[in-house]
Amino acid sequence: MKLEEKIIDSLVFETGRGHRLQTCFVSFLLIVGIALLDKFTATNFSVFTLYLIPILYVVSRNEVLLGYGLTFSCSAISEFLDLVPGESADAVVIVWNIFRRTAMLAIIVFFVDMTIKLMRRYHTIVEGQDQFVCRYRPDGTLSFCNSNYVETHGINRHSISEYSIYKGIPEEDRKQVRRALRELSVGKPSFTVEHKIVMPDGAIQWQRWNHRAIFNKRNVVTEVQAVGRDVTERKKYQELKEQFDKIMLHDIKGPLTGIIGLSESLIKDPELTERQRDCLDSIKDAGYRILYMVGSTLDLYKMENGFYSLDKEEVDLFKLVQASVQNYRPHAEAKNMAIDVCLGNEKICQPLEYKISGDKHLAFSLLENLLKNAIEATPCDENIHIRFSSTSKQLCICNKGEVPCEIRDKFFDKFVTSKKLNGTGLGTYSAALIARMHGWGIRLDASVPGQTTICVAFEETA
Structure with a gap:
């Protein structure tokens, strides 16, 4: 069997009966190429191959071009039949020109076809959106x-x-x-x-x-x-939830005040045993903590909505840090860790005068949130370092434990937390909100592997 017959049989077998017409045209192009091999140099054959690729692609996908291709094929055959012996060289030129025109047409149709498809796809995507x-x-x-x-x-x-x-x-x-x-x-x-x-x-x-x-x-x-x-429905739900939270928190303050007042009155009874007095102290302290949390939540709501009024004054930051450390020392000791307060790298042994301008209540809340967050994130038997800067009004809280890479960019966003038991993701968010309210700078430094540092610059920025 001749080479061209094998090619035709192979193509017809592979493509099936439904594509025999296209197969015939493709086979014709291949046969012409084989017939012209003797006339081509290596360079010309490369050009022939480049022309053949778009023809094969477009013909296999476009019925209109198939019609043009068959017309050109018939034209080429007619040219061959009209030639007299001895004019085979002219026949090669004629077939080559027809083949080249077919290839150029295939290239044009290819790009037009792709452009139309891209436009249709873009139109379908955009118009099909519910956004x-x-x-x-x-x-x-x-x-x-x-x-x-x-x-x-x-x-x-x-x-x-x-x-x-x-x-x-x-x-x-x-x-x-x-x-x-x-x-x-x-x-x-x-x-x-x-x-x-x-x-x-x-x-x-x-x-x-x-x-x-x-x-x-x-x-x-x-x-x-x-x-x-x-996002109207989400906004309505959010506003409804905020109103409910605000009313609930406001209403909780009344009963809490009664519990605190009653426990303070009972403690004054001289007939109480030491154990009873300790229990009442615990009730009173728990009541104050809940009352403080309620107040902080209401303050957070006011700050988020832009109607919190700052009560700025001169604040002794060192005393606030001492009070915060004292409050959280039992939590730290439960994990066998110490909280070191330093000026630079030197541990502070004497009272330090370190004044800033700000709302005392909010500054204390910021420190407690950051310290609580550090204690929760630090592994047992590791220490926490609170460092005052000796050159600027800056405080850094440094602890072991690494912030996961996936939340570093949104570390101060609301509800962002990772692998913390009972974590709400509100501590660092609240601290950042308080800092922004004052014009202070706050940043996360996770450049040291296995360590987390949060720095607050208490100097107002523009």
């Missing part, structure tokens, strides 16, 4: 939006350039979005924001948007791509 997708210019003018955005926001798709991204957003929230847009740069190409929006029917909706800038070659923002979603 809002839009693109807008730096001045806020819309340049594109998907169907969900159009239907929800009451926009005419044929005149989207007449609408702005700020449509329906209250003025206070607009300022927040504009401020974030001005801060966009190559180093900070995106931002996320939640805001209210007045819908066409007058209803108030909460939306969460992620905005990402598109830059030109000069790193100037030309457009911004934004994806948003409706």
Whole structure:
């Protein structure tokens, strides 16, 4: 059996009856290539192969091109039949030209086909989203939006350039979005924001948007791509929960005050035994701790919502540290650890005057949160070091135990915790919130393997 017959039989067997027509054309191209081998140099054969690849790909996927290919094939055969003996060289040129034109057509169809498929895929992804997708210019003018955005926001798709991204957003929230847009740069190409929006029917909706800038070659923002979603239900639930927590915490303070007052009155009874007096002391201390926790939670709520009023005064930070260490010493001793207070690397043996400006109550809460967090994270039989800086108003709490890599970037976020029994993820969040309220700096240093250091700079930053 001849080589070309083997090729045809092989291709027909592999592709099946449904593709015999395409197989015939592909086989014809291969046979032409084999017939021309004697006329080709190594370089020409490489060119022939490059032409053949797109033809094989496109013909196998495109019925329209198959028709063109068969037409060219018939044309080539006709040219052969019309030739007289001795003109085989011209026949080779004719077939080669037809083959080259077919290859160029295949390349064009290939790229057109891929472009159409990409456009359809992009359209399917964007239009199939239940989220809002839009693109807008730096001045806020819309340049594109998907169907969900159009239907929800009451926009005419044929005149989207007449609408702005700020449509329906209250003025206070607009300022927040504009401020974030001005801060966009190559180093900070995106931002996320939640805001209210007045819908066409007058209803108030909460939306969460992620905005990402598109830059030109000069790193100037030309457009911004934004994806948003409706978070109204989550916001309603969150507000309801906050109101419930606020009422509950407020109502708990009444009974707690009664328990504390009653225990203080009973302690004064001279007929009490030592054991009874100790029990009443424990009840009183527990009541004060719960009352303090309730107060701290209410303060946290006020700080989160921006209506906590700082009561700044001159505060002796060293005395606050001593009081905090005294409160948590039993917890440390239970794990066989010591808490060392140092100035630089030297342990402090005498009282130290270390004054800062701030809210005394909140500063104490910050220290207790960080110290409690350090005790919980430190392995047994290891010490904790509290270091005052001798050159600046800075305090660092250093302990053994490593913060997992996956939470380091969000260490001070709300509810972030890892492998801690009964951990809530509120201690470091509360400390960071208090620091920000004062304009203090707070940071995590995990550069030393197996060790965690949290530093607070008590100097106000701009």
